[in-house]
């Protein structure tokens with residue numbers, strides 16, 4: 036079975052058509068590009084939240100989407116962890132319930148959901164926040180909760196949309212180094228949208244550059260960023 040993520044998809048957008056093809060190997064692939072180039076749309080399509088007009092998405096040899104075969108697995112059946120921009124935590128749910136949420140959709144019994152969610156909060160260093168609501172969290176804490184919620188389902192791929200952009204510079208620095216460790220431990224490929232060169236330099240093993248919905252450059256961070 037082929038490991039990693041492969042996609043070749045087309046999504047029509049008002050101003051252009053997103054048409055991207057790439058193979059994502061284990062490690063962190065940064066997706067960079069100007070505002071409005073289709074980065075978030077790509078992540079949403081991989082997560083199953085946007086349906087491409089055409090193409091295919093395969094994860095570890097499993098078909099998540101195939102226009103030709105009429106396959107479109109819903110998000111909860113993809114084994115994909117998605118951390119959207121601004122994290123999208125459920126405001127009314129406590130931290131622990133936010134983290135347990137994805138396990139429910141996957142049919143994990145309640146006691147086991149709680150156990151796994153607490154273990155993940157401990158791993159993220161935020162077990163003491165389990166009973167708080169999202170409004171009672173700092174930006175850095177909310178980001179850790181969002182990561183915990185994405186990772187608790189043991190995804191086959193992790194999708195991060197501008198994971199550090201909402202944070203102040205000091206918190207961003209701290210979380211970047213924390214994120215580096217978490218991503219190395221996650222053991223799955225990571226696709227990370229960012230506009231921050233520092234993120235690319237410290238986190239990424241590979242880079243894809245999108246422009247107007249097309250991949251205009253791809254390669255190692257050093258090669259790609261030197262030319263950018």
Ligand SMILES: Nc1ncnc2c1ncn2[C@@H]1O[C@H](COP(=O)(O)OP(=O)(O)OP(=O)(O)O)[C@@H](O)[C@H]1O
Pocket residue numbers: 048049050068069070071072073074075076077
């Ligand atoms: N649901 C939607 N309906 C209509 N247009 C959309 C929708 N989502 C995105 N677009 C448009 O598609 C284009 C790509 O948007 P997208 O959010 O994917 O870009 P991006 O590269 O993530 O941008 P940014 O860096 O600003 O977050 C933009 O022109 C945007 O206005």
